[in-house]
Amino acid sequence: SSSTPRTSGALSVPAAALAHRNSFTSTTSCDALPPPPDRPKGDVSVCARLRPGPRHEMCIFAETANCVRLRSGSATGSRGPRPEDIYWCDHAFGPDAPQDQVYNEAVAPICASVLEGYNGAVIAYGQTGSGKTFTIIGDSQNRGIIPRAVTSMFDTLQHRKHWAVEVCVLEIYNERARDLLATTPGVTQVDIHEVMGPGGDGVPSFHCPEATHREVRNPEEALTALFEGLRRRETARTDMNHNSSRSHLIFTLNITQSDDALKATLRGRLHLVDLAGCERLKRSMGGGCSDKTPRDRDMQRREAGAINKSLTQLALVIYRLTQPASVGLRHVPYRDSMLTRLLADSFGGSSKTCLIINCSPLIKDREETRCALEFGKRANLVKNVAEINIEMQQEPSDIVKALVAKELADLRREKEEMKTRLNEAIVDAMAQQRRRVEEVQELLQENQQLEKRLEDTSTSASTSRMDNQAEVFRLYEQNLLLRQWLEAAVEEAARAQNAKLALQKQLLALVQQGTKQDAENPTQLEEARSVLARPEEQPEGFEARSANLSPDSPSST
Numbered sequence: 001s002s003s004t005p006r007t008s009g010a011l012s013v014p015a016a017a018l019a020h021r022n023s024f025t026s027t028t029s030c031d032a033l034p035p036p037p038d039r040p041k042g043d044v045s046v047c048a049r050l051r052p053g054p055r056h057e058m059c060i061f062a063e064t065a066n067c068v069r070l071r072s073g074s075a076t077g078s079r080g081p082r083p084e085d086i087y088w089c090d091h092a093f094g095p096d097a098p099q100d101q102v103y104n105e106a107v108a109p110i111c112a113s114v115l116e117g118y119n120g121a122v123i124a125y126g127q128t129g130s131g132k133t134f135t136i137i138g139d140s141q142n143r144g145i146i147p148r149a150v151t152s153m154f155d156t157l158q159h160r161k162h163w164a165v166e167v168c169v170l171e172i173y174n175e176r177a178r179d180l181l182a183t184t185p186g187v188t189q190v191d192i193h194e195v196m197g198p199g200g201d202g203v204p205s206f207h208c209p210e211a212t213h214r215e216v217r218n219p220e221e222a223l224t225a226l227f228e229g230l231r232r233r234e235t236a237r238t239d240m241n242h243n244s245s246r247s248h249l250i251f252t253l254n255i256t257q258s259d260d261a262l263k264a265t266l267r268g269r270l271h272l273v274d275l276a277g278c279e280r281l282k283r284s285m286g287g288g289c290s291d292k293t294p295r296d297r298d299m300q301r302r303e304a305g306a307i308n309k310s311l312t313q314l315a316l317v318i319y320r321l322t323q324p325a326s327v328g329l330r331h332v333p334y335r336d337s338m339l340t341r342l343l344a345d346s347f348g349g350s351s352k353t354c355l356i357i358n359c360s361p362l363i364k365d366r367e368e369t370r371c372a373l374e375f376g377k378r379a380n381l382v383k384n385v386a387e388i389n390i391e392m393q394q395e396p397s398d399i400v401k402a403l404v405a406k407e408l409a410d411l412r413r414e415k416e417e418m419k420t421r422l423n424e425a426i427v428d429a430m431a432q433q434r435r436r437v438e439e440v441q442e443l444l445q446e447n448q449q450l451e452k453r454l455e456d457t458s459t460s461a462s463t464s465r466m467d468n469q470a471e472v473f474r475l476y477e478q479n480l481l482l483r484q485w486l487e488a489a490v491e492e493a494a495r496a497q498n499a500k501l502a503l504q505k506q507l508l509a510l511v512q513q514g515t516k517q518d519a520e521n522p523t524q525l526e527e528a529r530s531v532l533a534r535p536e537e538q539p540e541g542f543e544a545r546s547a548n549l550s551p552d553s554p555s556s557t
Contacts, residue, residue: 047106173234180232262400
């Protein structure tokens with residue numbers, strides 16, 4: 001495998017299902033998280049949930065509330081090491097995330113939409129043993145999505161007048177649909193029929209009229225039906241899970257609300273799906289047996305092959321739905337699998353869908369985890385068109401028509417006002433942009449002027465620096481000459497002093513000869529006295545040389 005960084009497309013969350021929209025994408029990363037890439041967004045919400053595991057054996061971590069990091073490394077059965085990936089999603093739930101957080105953030109908005117007349121679907125996807133059944137159903141201490149959704153929806157319906165709830169529990173085992181609520185003993189298989197919309201175009205709709213739809217009046221009855229179906233569900237012991245689900249479970253809530261005054265019926269449907277684990281045959285082939293009937297290796301091989309076939313068909317449907325419009329006419333193979341028939345509305349149809357990717361954090365499961373995240377990345381690009389399911393039993397009265405017309409007029413007026421405000425905002429933005437362009441141009445001109453002034457100042461400073469250096473050099477030379485002349489003057493003064501001392505000695509000798517010679521040589525004595533009284537003379541040429549050192553004299557230059 002190549003170590004070249006890989007960047008994939010972004011995914012999104014339904015606009016009406018969740019408050020915020022984030023991208024779900026993968027990109028090779030270093031320690032610092034890059035910003036989510038700006039990619040096209042679909043209408044399927046994708047969440048990643050990590051199963052707990054020993055930290056020293058983990059290869060995937062929840063970095064932020066909407067980002068998981070898949071560490072680089074080699075998994076069991078992989079051909080070589082793979083680079084590190086970062087996956088952005090709508091919600092990232094770490095190993096410590098409780099069940100209520102998963103429900104409140106990912107599922108509760110879809111349940112609220114179902115009560116408003118939309119179709120909804122919550123689907124758990126992942127390899128065997130990654131925690132799908134725990135997420136969807138839970139246990140006695142940690143209720144899963146289905147018990148919480150049932151309780152919440154019944155609590156809301158208690159405040160409404162006319163409503164009815166029906167539940168249906170189906171499983172798809174070896175590409176056969178089974179009714180797990182059938183009253184007949186043994187296995188009851190049912191058919192899934194295709195119903196095309198008016199005109200025969202658009203996404204086909206599939207129904208299972210032969211399945212048991214049990215009416216329930218409270219959460220306890222609905223959950224009783226769920227656990228009755230779970231007891232009939234096919235499970236087996238494999239090398240990857242001691243209680244592995246060998247079929248896809250679809251628990252459906254059909255909610256009907258009516259208004260006698262308007263003679264209208266509002267219908268909402270919620271699919272809660274626990275898919276069987278995607279897996280490789282060489283890892284899932286085990287010699288265990290289920291609680292019902294003994295199973296041999298051929299039976300488990302057929303089960304795993306059927307599971308992988310249905311999941312592959314689902315991936316192919318999603319791939320076809322996410323092809324660009326430039327491809328032209330495309331065929332979406334909904335009919336090729338029982339699973340894709342039942343989930344036709346959930347992917348590409350009229351539904352608000354949430355896909356929960358359950359991930360095993362173990363290094364040995366890295367390749368399966370990566371494939372599951374890549375599946376979610378592609379699924380989040382699917383475009384759905386969710387519509388309210390309302391049926392009118394009779395022609396609306398003139399008053400109702402007038403109210404609807406008034407509401408439509410108000411909506412059109414709000415739309416026009418929004419367009420006007422948008423146009424005004426665009427004009428203001430363009431005016432601000434022009435002003436900013438002008439300010440930038442002025443700043444550029446000012447910057448050019450400052451640069452020119454800086455250049456002139458630099459030139460002037462350089463010239464002054466050179467002149468100063470020349471003047472300093474000239475003064476240095478004068479200083480040297482002055483020092484030389486002063487040394488010469490000092491030497492001449494020393495010689496004159498020595499001459500004076502010699503004369504003084506001579507005069508002293510003359511004085512010592514006594515006064516006897518004074519009478520004989522009075523003239524010579526007077527000359528000696530005049531010499532002693534004469535002031536000390538400066539060395540010859542000293543004044544002339546000092547005058548030459550004057551800065552104002554021409555010779556100094």
